[in-house]
Amino acid sequence: MDAGECSSSQPCASSSPDAAGGVWAKLVPSDSAFPEVELAEDDAVVCSRVTPDGGGEVAAWCEIRRGGGDGDASSATIRNLSSDAIIVDGRVIQQEAVDIKPGSEIVSGPQKDGHLLYTFDITGLNDQDKTNIKIVLDIENAKCSICLNLWHDVVTVAPCLHNFCNGCFSEWLRRSSANSRDKSQSAACPQCRTAVQSVGRNHFLHNIEEAILQAFSSLQRSDEEIALLESYASVKTNIVLGKQKIQSRKRRLPRSNDEANHTNHADFLCPQCGAEFGGFRCSPGAPHLPCNGCGGMMPARPDTSIPQKCLGCDRAFCGAYWCSQGVNSSQHNPICDQETFKMISQRHISSVPDTVHGGNQYEKDITERCIQQSGKALQAIISEWIVKFDNKELDRSRLQLNHVDAITSRTYVCNQCYSKFIDFLLYWFRVSMPRNLLPPDAANRESCWYGFMCRTQHHRPDHAKKLNHVCRPTRGNP
Ligand SMILES: [Zn+2]
Ligand SMILES: [Zn+2]
Ligand SMILES: [Zn+2]
Ligand SMILES: [Zn+2]
Ligand SMILES: [Zn+2]
Ligand SMILES: [Zn+2]
Numbered sequence: 001m002d003a004g005e006c007s008s009s010q011p012c013a014s015s016s017p018d019a020a021g022g023v024w025a026k027l028v029p030s031d032s033a034f035p036e037v038e039l040a041e042d043d044a045v046v047c048s049r050v051t052p053d054g055g056g057e058v059a060a061w062c063e064i065r066r067g068g069g070d071g072d073a074s075s076a077t078i079r080n081l082s083s084d085a086i087i088v089d090g091r092v093i094q095q096e097a098v099d100i101k102p103g104s105e106i107v108s109g110p111q112k113d114g115h116l117l118y119t120f121d122i123t124g125l126n127d128q129d130k131t132n133i134k135i136v137l138d139i140e141n142a143k144c145s146i147c148l149n150l151w152h153d154v155v156t157v158a159p160c161l162h163n164f165c166n167g168c169f170s171e172w173l174r175r176s177s178a179n180s181r182d183k184s185q186s187a188a189c190p191q192c193r194t195a196v197q198s199v200g201r202n203h204f205l206h207n208i209e210e211a212i213l214q215a216f217s218s219l220q221r222s223d224e225e226i227a228l229l230e231s232y233a234s235v236k237t238n239i240v241l242g243k244q245k246i247q248s249r250k251r252r253l254p255r256s257n258d259e260a261n262h263t264n265h266a267d268f269l270c271p272q273c274g275a276e277f278g279g280f281r282c283s284p285g286a287p288h289l290p291c292n293g294c295g296g297m298m299p300a301r302p303d304t305s306i307p308q309k310c311l312g313c314d315r316a317f318c319g320a321y322w323c324s325q326g327v328n329s330s331q332h333n334p335i336c337d338q339e340t341f342k343m344i345s346q347r348h349i350s351s352v353p354d355t356v357h358g359g360n361q362y363e364k365d366i367t368e369r370c371i372q373q374s375g376k377a378l379q380a381i382i383s384e385w386i387v388k389f390d391n392k393e394l395d396r397s398r399l400q401l402n403h404v405d406a407i408t409s410r411t412y413v414c415n416q417c418y419s420k421f422i423d424f425l426l427y428w429f430r431v432s433m434p435r436n437l438l439p440p441d442a443a444n445r446e447s448c449w450y451g452f453m454c455r456t457q458h459h460r461p462d463h464a465k466k467l468n469h470v471c472r473p474t475r476g477n478p
Pocket of ligand 4: 311313314413416
């Protein structure tokens with residue numbers, strides 16, 4: 001309905017033409033002589049034409065915003081935009097935003113009598129709407145086994161019907177074809193290794209992906225992650241079963257020198273599929289894990305003492321596994337160097353990472369000078385703080401890793417997680433350093449109110465230089 005079509009004192013929603021059809025909620029009048037008001041925009045302004053004789057102007061009545069205070073898709077908030085009071089669930093409201101649920105009663109004026117009563121309803125949640133059924137779905141089943149996130153632009157491979165993010169699968173296909181010597185060979189499904197005969201975008205699952213995101217906005221990935229993923233995505237068509245054959249692509253990465261040294265094991269993405277190593281050979285159809293480092297495959301083995309997944313990020317890495325199986329990278333491509341996935345206590349660090357203190361270069365410089373002043377090597381300082389970490393002397397809430405309470409110095413982590421771990425220890429190294437031991441130019445700085453959360457420190461060098469940001473925030477960001 002268009003705002004211009006409203007008749008006397010009947011509310012209607014403002015709507016742009018392209019929002020038509022995307023109705024998410026309705027106001028249902030108690031008197032069926034009046035039409036329902038359909039809400040199509042996320043912030044829908046409901047107007048009524050205030051008119052003595054049919055020609056008056058349209059005035060905003062209230063605004064209804066999709067999603068409750070906590071992003072809950074089964075509720076909304078309402079705000080009174082009119083000069084009069086309105087009654088929501090028996091309560092007179094003015095300009096403050098109030099939560100409403102399906103079934104909430106909204107009276108269009110300051111008294112119950114003489115004003116139309118509307119019942120708020122969210123479409124799609126409505127049991128009476130026979131075209132919608134509720135489906136119970138475990139969100140774990142809507143995740144991509146390559147990146148472990150909720151699917152993004154989900155694609156389905158056939159015949160096994162496993163689902164992945166378009167970007168993840170495309171990138172996996174690119175890497176596996178770059179590493180495959182037999183160009184006539186079909187690519188294998190990253191989850192079950194069945195030869196993939198076709199792949200396509202899956203619109204039905206895509207709708208489910210969107211519905212989950214609407215209900216759980218915390219599963220939304222960052223814009224940067226999405227942009228990267230979309231830059232990889234190469235599956236453009238819808239799924240067609242049993243038609244095209246996915247062949248490894250012709251383009252190959254330049255290979256180093258000794259092609260002749262490659263045995264036929266290199267035809268397999270997983271060395272243990274082709275031959276026995278470390279007393280183990282994969283049985284046909286055995287589950288495999290795709291390595292996040294090199295894109296190669298390793299058998300999923302719950303029983304080895306060597307972890308295959310990084311506890312900090314739950315992603316699989318092959319570096320430690322192949323080393324434990326006696327497979328080395330000169331014979332087999334692709335596998336990761338063992339340095340890329342190691343126990344924290346077995347790692348060695350010689351320079352302060354650029355990511356320390358949220359990437360604030362001034363703080364990094366101060367930390368480096370503090371280390372110099374102490375006369376110790378960086379690794380010696382890190383080792384001291386690892387002891388405190390193991391003794392649970394440090395508040396772990398700032399450690400940006402999964403399973404923070406389970407992590408110890410004997411945990412295997414990937415390079416990225418190790419770098420986050422170092423950032424965390426150096427934060428504690430700095431905050432626990434008495435002010436008088438800081439370099440003189442740093443000792444006299446006041447702390448920024450927003451502490452490490454400060455956004456200004458990243459785009460205003462003068463601010464980053466003037467104030468200390470290695471501290472807890474004492475108030476929220478503006
Ligand atoms: Zn993915
Ligand atoms: Zn599969
Ligand atoms: Zn294998
Ligand atoms: Zn990790
Ligand atoms: Zn690897
Ligand atoms: Zn600041």
